[in-house]
Amino acid sequence: MEGLFNFLENNSLYIVLFIVLTIWVGVFSYLNILDKRLKAIELEVKETGNEE
């Protein structure tokens, strides 16, 4: 752990790399949730359309 900290302090670009990766994971999960929600709404609209 100590070694990793020293490495990151000397190569600060890798800190930015981890930040960008974290942002990518965040954006990806958000889009994934949005996708699931849209699919659910789509199904609901289809079902209520059939009932009428």
Next chain:
Amino acid sequence: MIYKSVLFVLMTVVIIAGFALPIVPQPSVWYEIPDIPGLEEKAKIIFFHVPTAWLSVIAFLMAMVYGVKYLRKQNMDDDAKSNAALQLGMIFTILATVTGSIWAKFTWGAFWHWDPRETSIFILLLIYGSLFALRSAIENEDKRAKLSAVYSIIAFLTVPFFIFIMPRIMTGLHPGSANDDNLGPVVDFKMNGTMQIIFYLSLTAFTMFYFWMWKLGYKSIIIKDKIFKKLI
């Protein structure tokens, strides 16, 4: 599901490789990329800036394709797809402009140079910006869809010229300009094999990312239209 997993892995690989690969004067191992005098670490912009410009071309192409489809079948879903593509295209055109501008400040000395490529993307922003003004100015749905489809077809005719032809036949700062070989190391941008692979992986990952976002965009517009029609 597979699509998303592939996209996630590809983009993660591109981000890690794009940031972390070491730049050395004479690459000897496969993971090293060549140093370009005057650019150094800044050369890595190519993995992230070029794909955004590429996406704007794809988005505007899709807007045109679905504009043609709308004119043939008069299906409002096609208009929704065209509209969602236009929105994404605009976002990525702006992103390409902003990322390039930030980079230019530290490489070429100023945020804006009126380099042929900068000029052409500025004109594209104007052309497609006016399309949004056109869309928001018409209340009638069918009329709006029809005019916007015609405009997106005419507007796309200018895209190949502004993105692929004009910046290549004129002298400029971007790599690939007409004076590429004699202006010095900054413009003479040569990629080695590793860089090329990551570059094309990056283009693939961004393209997949675009199609996912586009699907979310047009689906939400289509659902909104459906619910709206039920309410009235």
